[in-house]
Every structure is written in C-alpha cells, then in structure tokens.
Amino acid sequence: MSNNNPILKGESLYKRFEGVLAVNGICSTLYEGDILGLIGENGAGKSTYVRLLVGEHIKDSGKVFYCNREVNWMDTYEALIDGVGLIHQKPTLVPELTAAENIFLGKEFTAKGLVDDSKVLKKAEELLIKYPINPSFDLKLIAREMSAGQREITEILKVLSFNPKVLILDEPTASLTEDESKKLISIIKKLNKEDGLSVIFISHRMEEVFNLCTRIEVFRNAKSVGIVKKEDFDRNKIIHMIINRDLSEFYPEKAVTIGKCLLEAKGLCSEDLKDINIRVNAGEIVGIYGLSGAGMTEIVESIFGLRKIDKGTLHINGQELKSIKVSQLINKNVFLIPEDRDIKGLFTKFTVRENMTISHLDYLLPGFLINKWKEKSIVKRGIKDFGVVCADINQEMHSLSGGNQQKVVIAKWLFKDCNVLILDDPTVGVDIGTKREIYLMLRKLTNKGKGVIMVSSEILEIIGLADRVYTMREGSISSELCVNEINQKNILENVL
Amino acid sequence: MTDNVLKAGIKKTNIPKMLRKWGLLLGLILLVLIFSLSAERFLTVMNITNILRQASIIGVMALGVTFALMVGDFDLSFATLAGLLNVINIILIINGWNILLVFVLTVLIGVIWGLLNSFLIVKIGIHAFIATLSTMTIAKGIIYWITRGKTIYGQYPEILTVIGRKNIIFNVLPICALIFIVFAIVTYILADHTKTGRYLYSVGGNPEAARFSGIRVGFYRVLGITASSFCASIAAIILTSKLTSAPPNAGEGYLMSVIPVVFLGTVFLKPGSVNIAGTVVATMLIAVIENGLIMMNVPFYFKYIVHGTVIIIAIASITGAGRKKIGGPPLV
Numbered sequence: 059m060s061n062n063n064p065i066l067k068g069e070s071l072y073k074r075f076e077g078v079l080a081v082n083g084i085c086s087t088l089y090e091g092d093i094l095g096l097i098g099e100n101g102a103g104k105s106t107y108v109r110l111l112v113g114e115h116i117k118d119s120g121k122v123f124y125c126n127r128e129v130n131w132m133d134t135y136e137a138l139i140d141g142v143g144l145i146h147q148k149p150t151l152v153p154e155l156t157a158a159e160n161i162f163l164g165k166e167f168t169a170k171g172l173v174d175d176s177k178v179l180k181k182a183e184e185l186l187i188k189y190p191i192n193p194s195f196d197l198k199l200i201a202r203e204m205s206a207g208q209r210e211i212t213e214i215l216k217v218l219s220f221n222p223k224v225l226i227l228d229e230p231t232a233s234l235t236e237d238e239s240k241k242l243i244s245i246i247k248k249l250n251k252e253d254g255l256s257v258i259f260i261s262h263r264m265e266e267v268f269n270l271c272t273r274i275e276v277f278r279n280a281k282s283v284g285i286v287k288k289e290d291f292d293r294n295k296i297i298h299m300i301i302n303r304d305l306s307e308f309y310p311e312k313a314v315t316i317g318k319c320l321l322e323a324k325g326l327c328s329e330d331l332k333d334i335n336i337r338v339n340a341g342e343i344v345g346i347y348g349l350s351g352a353g354m355t356e357i358v359e360s361i362f363g364l365r366k367i368d369k370g371t372l373h374i375n376g377q378e379l380k381s382i383k384v385s386q387l388i389n390k391n392v393f394l395i396p397e398d399r400d401i402k403g404l405f406t407k408f409t410v411r412e413n414m415t416i417s418h419l420d421y422l423l424p425g426f427l428i429n430k431w432k433e434k435s436i437v438k439r440g441i442k443d444f445g446v447v448c449a450d451i452n453q454e455m456h457s458l459s460g461g462n463q464q465k466v467v468i469a470k471w472l473f474k475d476c477n478v479l480i481l482d483d484p485t486v487g488v489d490i491g492t493k494r495e496i497y498l499m500l501r502k503l504t505n506k507g508k509g510v511i512m513v514s515s516e517i518l519e520i521i522g523l524a525d526r527v528y529t530m531r532e533g534s535i536s537s538e539l540c541v542n543e544i545n546q547k548n549i550l551e552n553v554l
Numbered sequence: 555m556t557d558n559v560l561k562a563g564i565k566k567t568n569i570p571k572m573l574r575k576w577g578l579l580l581g582l583i584l585l586v587l588i589f590s591l592s593a594e595r596f597l598t599v600m601n602i603t604n605i606l607r608q609a610s611i612i613g614v615m616a617l618g619v620t621f622a623l624m625v626g627d628f629d630l631s632f633a634t635l636a637g638l639l640n641v642i643n644i645i646l647i648i649n650g651w652n653i654l655l656v657f658v659l660t661v662l663i664g665v666i667w668g669l670l671n672s673f674l675i676v677k678i679g680i681h682a683f684i685a686t687l688s689t690m691t692i693a694k695g696i697i698y699w700i701t702r703g704k705t706i707y708g709q710y711p712e713i714l715t716v717i718g719r720k721n722i723i724f725n726v727l728p729i730c731a732l733i734f735i736v737f738a739i740v741t742y743i744l745a746d747h748t749k750t751g752r753y754l755y756s757v758g759g760n761p762e763a764a765r766f767s768g769i770r771v772g773f774y775r776v777l778g779i780t781a782s783s784f785c786a787s788i789a790a791i792i793l794t795s796k797l798t799s800a801p802p803n804a805g806e807g808y809l810m811s812v813i814p815v816v817f818l819g820t821v822f823l824k825p826g827s828v829n830i831a832g833t834v835v836a837t838m839l840i841a842v843i844e845n846g847l848i849m850m851n852v853p854f855y856f857k858y859i860v861h862g863t864v865i866i867i868a869i870a871s872i873t874g875a876g877r878k879k880i881g882g883p884p885l886v
Contacts, residue, residue, distance in 0.1 A: 384768040405759045417767040
C-alpha cells in the first residue's frame with residue numbers, strides 16, 4: 059500500500075479572498091498509495107486548499123509538486139490530463155446534456171465527423187459497470203433534472219473515466235444515499251488496493267473518514283493543525299483538534315426553563331414538504347437537521363412566507379396568522395436569517411451602514427427622509443453590540459470577512475426586539491471564534507424568553523446547541539428528539 | 555488579526571481610488587478649461603445658455619432611465635415614447651386645445667405607458683430589454699400611422715415656446731434647464747436620502763435579499779420602470795415647446811445619446827452603480843464635448859468618435875482590468 063514517495067504536495071500555499079485568508083500557508087503531502095482524510099469545520103480551508111492544488115483557484119503564493127516536479131496547472135482539466143482528478147461537492151454539469159454526454163464532454167467519440175451518441179452511451183455504461191456506485195443509475199437522464207446525488211455520481215464517473223493516479227474527493231458523500239456512499243467507499247478502497255490510486259478525501263462524516271483513511275489531517279482557521287495516523291484515530295481527540303477545545307465547553311449550556319409555545323406550524327404541505335408540524339417554545343433552541351435537500355430550507359422559508367404552501371396554518375403566540383407574508387411575520391417580530399448570505403442575506407455592494415438598517419428602516423428611522431446622523435449612531439451602536447470588525451461604517455460589505463458579514467446579517471434583524479429568530483445554517487463560512495459568539499448570542503436570546511429555530515448542516519453544532527431536534531428525511535419530519543435523546547447515533551438513524 | 559490588516563489597508567487615503575471616484579467631474583472641469591482656452595466663443599453667456607438648453611432634454615430622460623436601471627431593469631422605449639407624445643401634443647395644440655391640459659395629458663399617458671411596461675416586465679415576466687424593445691417598436695408604428703411619415707406643423711399660440719426657448723434670471727437660465735436642475739435635485743434627494751430610494755437600490759442590488767428583508771420587490775420595480783416613462787413625458791413637453799412641430803423621428807435619436815450618458819454616470823461617485831449625481835455630471839460632460847467640438851470647428855462626425863472613446867475609457871477605468879494580480883507574495 060502506501061510508501062514514502064510523495065505524489066502530490068502543496069508547499070506554503072496562500073490564498074486570500076476579498077481580504078480574508080482562506081488558506082494560510084498550508085503545507086501538506088499526499089504519499090503514493092495513501093488515503094489522506096482532510097477534516098475540519100465549514101470554512102476551515104479544506105475545499106480551497108484542494109482547489110489550489112489542481113489550479114481551480116490560482117494560488118497567491120506557494121508551490122505545488124506532483125511526482126517530484128513543480129506544476130502550475132491553470133485549470134482542473136490540465137490537472138486531470140496529468141492524472142489528478144478533483145470531484146466537487148457541488149459539480150457543475152452542462153444542464154442540457156445527459157449524464158453520459160456530460161461524462162464524455164470534451165472527448166466525444168465521433169464517426170464521420172459527427173458525434174456517435176450510441177458509442178458515448180455504450181462507453182458510459184461500461185464505466186458504470188466498472189464503478190457500480192448505483193447500478194440502476196440512468197445515464198440518459200438530463201443534468202438539469204438530476205438530484206444532487208445523481209449529479210455527484212455523474213461527476214465521479216466523469217473523473218474516473220480519465221483513469222487518474224490521484225483522486226481528490228470534496229465531500230462526495232454529502233448528497234449520496236447511505237447505500238451509494240458505502241459502494242463509493244468500497245470502490246475507492248478497491249482502486250487504492252489494486253491500482254495504487256492515491257486519494258485525498260474530505261468529509262464531515264467522521265466514521266467514514268475513520269473507515270477509509272490511513273491518515274487524517276485536521277484543518278482549522280485556514281491552517282493545518284496536525285496529522286493523526288490510523289492507529290491513533292480517536293473521536294474526541296479529533297473533535298478537540300477541530301474546534302480547539304472540548305465539545306462541552308465550546309457550546310453554551312442547554313436551556314434551563316422552557317416556557318409557552320411562541321410559534322407553531324401545523325400541517326404545512328407544499329411541493330417539497332409533507333405534513334410538517336413543528337413548534338418552538340420560549341427559552342429553547344430548536345434544531346432541524348437532515349441531509350442536504352431533505353427540506354430544511356423549504357420549511358423555514360415557507361414559515362417566513364417566502365414559498366408557496368398548499369395547506370397548513372401558522373400560529374404565533376397562540377393566534378393563527380391570516381396570511382403568511384414576510385411583512386406580517388416581521389410585524390410579529392419573527393425574523394429569518396437565511397442560508398447563503400451572498401444571495402439571500404446581503405447587499406454586497408451596499409455599505410455596512412445600509413445593510414444594517416435595511417430591514418427595519420420604518421421602525422428605526424420614521425419619516426420620509428433618512429436622517430443620516432441618526433442612522434450613523436444606530437449603526438455604530440450595532441457594530442459595538444455585535445462586535446463587527448470593520449474599518450468604517452461606509453465600507454462596502456463584500457470587503458468584510460465571512461464571520462463579520464454574518465454578524466451584520468444577524469445584527470440587522472436584532473435592532474428590533476425579536477420574538478422568534480429562525481436561522482438557516484448561519485455558521486457556513488464563519489470562523490470558529492465568530493461561531494462561538496453566535497452560539498452565545500442565541501443562548502442569551504433564549505434566556506430572555508425568546509425562541510430560536512436553527513437549521514444546520516453541521517451535526518456537531520446541532521448536538522452541542524439544540525434543546526430539541528427535528529430530523530428530516532425527504533421533505534417530512536422523521537423524528538423529534540428531546541434533550542437527552544440528542545446524540546449522533548439517534549440523529550443519523552433518522553436522517554439516512 | 556486579518557481584520558486588523560484589512561483595517562490598516564483601508565484607512566490609508568487611496569489616491570487612485572479617489573481619482574476613479576471623482577475623475578468624471580475632474581474631466582468635465584478640464585474639458586471646460588481646454589475649450590475655454592482654445593475656442594474663444596466657448597465661455598460666453600450665450601454659449602453656456604446654449605449648452606444648458608441642449609443638456610436639458612437628454613438630462614431629464616437620463617434621470618428617468620437611471621431609475622429603471624437602479625431597480626435592475628431597463629428601458630429602451632423612453633425616447634420613442636417622447637417622440638410619440640410630441641406628435642400627440644402638436645396635433646392637439648394646433649387643433650386649439652388648451653396647452654396646460656395637453657401637457658397634463660402628456661404626463662398621464664407617460665405614466666400609463668410606464669405601467670404598461672411594468673406589467674409586461676414584472677407581472678408577465680418578459681425581460682425588460684425585450685419588453686421595452688417591443689413597446690418602442692409599437693410606439694414608432696403609431697407615430698408613422700398618425701403622421702404618415704410627414705412632419706406635422708401648424709398655427710400655435712406663442713406661449714408654447716416659453717419652456718423650450720425662453721430664459722429667466724438676467725436672460726441666462728433657460729426654463730428647460732431649470733426643469734432639469736429641479737428634477738436633478740428632487741431625484742437626488744429621493745434616491746439618496748429617502749427610504750424609497752434605499753429600497754429602489756436594494757431591489758436592483760439583490761432582489762432575493764430584498765425579498766428576504768420584507769421589501770415589496772414588485773412594487774419598487776414598477777416604480778423604477780414607470781419613473782423612466784414619466785421623465786420621458788416631461789422631456790416630451792420640453793421637446794414640443796422647443797420644436798413647435800412634430801417630425802416623426804424627433805424622439806428616437808435620443809436613445810443613443812441618453813443610454814451612454816447613464817452608463818458613463820456609473821463611473822462617478824459610486825463606481826459600478828448607476829446614481830443620480832453621476833447621471834447629471836455625465837449629461838453635462840457629453841453636452842460640453844458636443845458643444846466644444848462645434849466651437850472648435852471640428853467636423854460633426856468627430857463628436858461620435860469622441861463620445862464612444864470617452865465612454866470606453868471611463869468604463870474601463872472601473873472594470874478593474876489589470877488590477878487583478880496572479881501570483882506574487884501573500885498579503886499577510
């Protein structure tokens with residue numbers, strides 16, 4: 059199996075996005091025939107690091123060595139031709155083409171100058187037989203109509219069709235079913251054993267990494283903080299490395315007293331949701347967890363009046379809401395902090411000042427004209443209360459780090475007294491320090507008798523923070539776990 | 555730590571950045587100086603009055619289009635709409651209608667036109683470019699239908715020419731320029747100092763985030779799109795008063811002078827985003843170039859070449875070409 063010849067090596071790699079260091083001088087080596095696991099929180103720099111290796115992002119500085127010679131790939135295709143394939147977490151496929159056509163995009167088989175469709179399909183079928191992740195996968199499916207898992211399978215087959223020597227997988231199992239994940243892992247193991255394939259494997263699922271990898275490298279805050287060998291694999295030790303403290307001290311204490319019901323959704327049905335019943339009581343943080351695409355975002359956005367619902371009612375403080383509209387909910391002091399802050403939460407070209415006041419302009423600054431002096435003092439207060447680090451309140455939003463951006467997104471809602479705060483995966487791309495500040499802030503809110511609903515893709519976060527958890531599977535609630543039932547085993551059993 | 559580094563980097567006064575921000579105004583001042591020195595008739599009261607008068611129609615139209623772009627949409631129909639309104643105005647006036655009544659009607663039709671554009675864009679969901687291209691073509695068809703392709707003229711009361719040709723304040727300030735100035739001030743306050751303006755910008759900046767913030771995205775898009783037609787109707791009033799006749803192509807020529815002005819304005823103050831101050835400065839810059847070249851006896855076709863070049867240079871200065879560094883030492 060593994061020997062001591064380095065095959066792919068990054069040396070002092072740096073990458074900065076909009077002033078934020080995403081990769082801060084990482085040195086890491088993959089040996090021939092080795093399976094290296096990269097582990098760390100969202101935003102720790104894992105994805106950016108592997109993208110620097112294959113040239114998908116251009117490094118600010120540092121060197122990449124492949125088979126002991128320095129390489130400067132300018133895009134992933136050059137790396138793939140040389141034998142290093144990257145499988146993305148969210149693959150980009152050509153939406154109009156079928157799976158088979160996407161797999162052989164750029165190297166179509168031709169007959170008399172025309173594309174030979176039947177041969178493309180035949181070759182794709184051969185690939186699927188060779189790598190049977192899901193033997194019943196439909197290769198004629200159009201990419202636009204694929205689920206996240208089907209896209210992933212297409213991308214995996216595409217990269218494997220190049221017979222790479224090094225395979226880099228960026229959270230490949232996040233969108234696959236349990237069965238597909240198991241098959242993928244056994245295929246990787248087989249390729250590693252028989253063909254000497256070297257692998258870098260990124261995953262949040264620790265069991266998977268333990269099972270597959272021979273070494274684990276932990277990333278934290280854009281740096282590599284240590285390597286653990288197979289014989290030393292230990293859950294608690296690795297969690298400690300990931301968050302730089304023990305799980306119990308990283309999260310605030312759980313709720314002490316739980317009060318009356320603040321918000322309740324009864325029988326919500328829509329295109330993506332099946333009979334959703336959830337509630338949040340005063341003083342508690344309710345977690346919602348499921349695999350990506352299971353409907354968590356759909357629930358919170360439906361509650362906030364942003365998606366069409368076919369059936370169901372919403373009750374706030376025991377009263378039924380006549381129409382579920384954003385403005386109605388804001389009036390009732392129910393606020394949503396959406397996922398994907400660049401798209402849904404922020405005006406990146408606006409200044410910090412303009413972003414902070416936009417949701418409550420009428421409340422903060424009554425009157426037709428905006429009193430800029432008053433606005434300034436309000437924003438300055440917000441910056442101080444939430445610890446936003448920025449040079450100037452008129453700084454444009456995109457020049458702030460992810461953590462500070464998220465603080466602004468949260469601050470902009472909390473200028474008005476809130477009743478229920480709903481957060482959709484708020485810690486994505488946020489550094490550990492800020493994560494902890496967000497957790498403490500949420501607990502402070504619930505201690506004041508408010509309710510919090512939090513969707514998260516980070517299972518550790520749900521376990522550490524929530525007082526009650528709803529798990530989701532394919533658009534419906536699969537279980538409700540109370541505080542003493544919340545653990546990894548119970549959660550995973552109900553989402554897979 | 556990284557945030558402190560960031561802080562230090564931004565606190566330094568950034569001269570190239572300041573230059574980019576204020577360059578357009580600087581260019582305008584420089585041009586005025588150059589033309590004053592090289593053409594003796596340039597810096598005379600009469601000529602300045604002339605420049606202001608020329609700038610006013612383009613300026614008022616450009617302010618309207620700025621709003622359509624502000625909400626992330628577009629308007630191609632405003633110029634031909636102004637031409638159509640001019641035809642209607644002249645026909646009604648030579649038929650003896652009360653001028654005031656005619657002008658009220660003009661504004662009314664302008665607003666209805668804007669609502670029609672909004673309906674197609676916001677409700678039906680046709681891309682603004684295509685929707686207004688179609689309504690523009692329809693307007694053109696109506697113009698030629700009514701006029702049979704001939705210029706319409708006839709007897710009109712002398713008072714009609716007050717807006718387009720008369721000056722006030724020591725006979726220096728044309729009334730139409732006053733309208734432009736008033737519009738510039740009002741729209742500036744509306745866009746940059748009111749909640750309505752903030753919402754308009756937010757809808758254009760990120761409609762999704764605006765929706766998540768509880769802003770009525772559809773309403774503000776309608777407002778922005780309709781503002782464009784409303785301003786075109788005001789410009790049509792100036793046009794009628796200036797021409798006192800209705801050539802079928804009186805309006806459409808403004809499309810190609812107004813759109814560049816608005817884009818040129820994105821260089822000023824808020825680089826990369828349309829804004830009222832930028833539109834005003836750009837209007838004046840283009841008017842000065844046009845007039846100055848005539849004063850220097852440069853053949854008329856050069857003005858088009860200069861126009862195009864100025865816009866390319868200005869926009870290129872904010873796209874950031876050549877500013878991206880590949881490689882180099884880390885900025886730690």
